[in-house]
Amino acid sequence: MFNTNRRQFLAGTSALAGLSFLSLAGCSKNNDAIRIGFMLPYTGTYAKLGMAIENGFKLALSELGDSPFGKTIEFFTVDDESNPAKATDNANKIMTRDNVDVVIGTVHSGVAMGMIKVARETGSLVIIPNAGANAATGAMCASNVFRTSFSNWQPTHPLGRIMVEQGHRRSVFVTWKYGAGEEALASFREGFEAAGGEVIKELFVPFPNVEFQAILTEIASLKPDAVACFFAGGGAVKFVKDYAAAGLKSSIPLYGSGFLTEGVLEAQGESAEGITTTLHYADGLQNAKNLAFRKAYRAAYSEEADVYAVQGYDAGLLLIKALQETSGDLSLKAEAISAMEGAEIDSPRGSWIMSRAHNPIQNFYTVRVENGINNVVGTAWEGLEDPASGCDL
Secondary structure, eight states: OOOGGGOEEOOOOOOOOOOOEEEOOSOOOOTTEEEEEEEEOOSSTTHHHHHHHHHHHHHHHGGGOSSGGGOEEEEEEEEOTTOGGGHHHHHHIIIIISOOSEEEOOSSHHHHHHHHHHHHHHOOEEEESSOOOGGGGTTTOOTTEEESSOOTHHHHHHHHHHHHHTTOOEEEEEEEESHHHHHHHHHHHHHHHHTTOEEEEEEEEETTOOOOHHHHHHHHHHOOSEEEEEOOHHHHHHHHHHHHHTTOTTTSOEEEEGGGTTTTHHHHGGGGTTOEEEESOOTTOOSHHHHHHHHHHHHHHSSOOOHHHHHHHHHHHHHHHHHHHHTTOTTOHHHHHHHHHTEEEOOTTOOEEEOTTSOEEEEEEEEEEETTEEEEEEEEEEEEOOOOTTOOO
């Protein structure tokens, strides 16, 4: 179990000093530099998510000031294209060719599995800022791999209970046919059935297809009490708009994991009004850390922060713990790992700690879209910990 004596809060600061960042590739090892690799999607469906993660991460590191621990910071990037087939090659490029001290990646669960396989072979430090693949902190867990986001089991598990509490006992679940969607469905079913609900139909769309008309027609014919779903990014925008355009919004309430509306509300417009989701973050959280974070992010990037930016920011806060413990020398892996295992993160989402499997133990909120804002209307589950099935850390 978690050793509470090793927990320490990170000192929060809103000062954004001018940290010296260098973006390089293929350079020889520089002992006066901290080498950080981004393995993220910069093109395709999840490109916006990748950039939000990178921005949030860099915002966190800027809190260290200029030349932290007497070193510069060098960044190396690989566009993983959300393509699992290229994951092993891309991970080898950034871990071996670029010889980084730590990898920040990735978004797509299938890509993360390939990245983790390489990390287990090389021993490279990895911080996952989004990909929720259960195995990352389950059967494939490793001492050098950490996650600052969620497992796919977490976001939809509280959703079923919330839906039953709101009077919906017969639900359809819709998602892309890929690992993250299937894991989100399994956890939703577990929570929904435990609360007394029934999933009357599972509907799938090939990833990253966004043609939903046939599925929407089937939903109309099934007449469920409600629909739950798992989509993110551009797919979430299209599904929400198509759902409303099909005339279903007024008769069959739409629910989902919070990724359905996080970061895409502006694009969804009026179609998203009234949608209820569960997630570990919402832009409407009124704690002091979130208000300061959103102000700093807006000033730095001239846009609003979302959950992906928060997860990137928290990845930066977690790395800072390791840097503080090692005086900036991440080759001291045992010390770096120990510091991250014992971290308590003062996050915009609310404080959270690492589980024994290196996944956040965190609150999940009930969020409703009201007047174009993701408003927190309650806490769906306090301190939810991933089961970490198969992890032997």
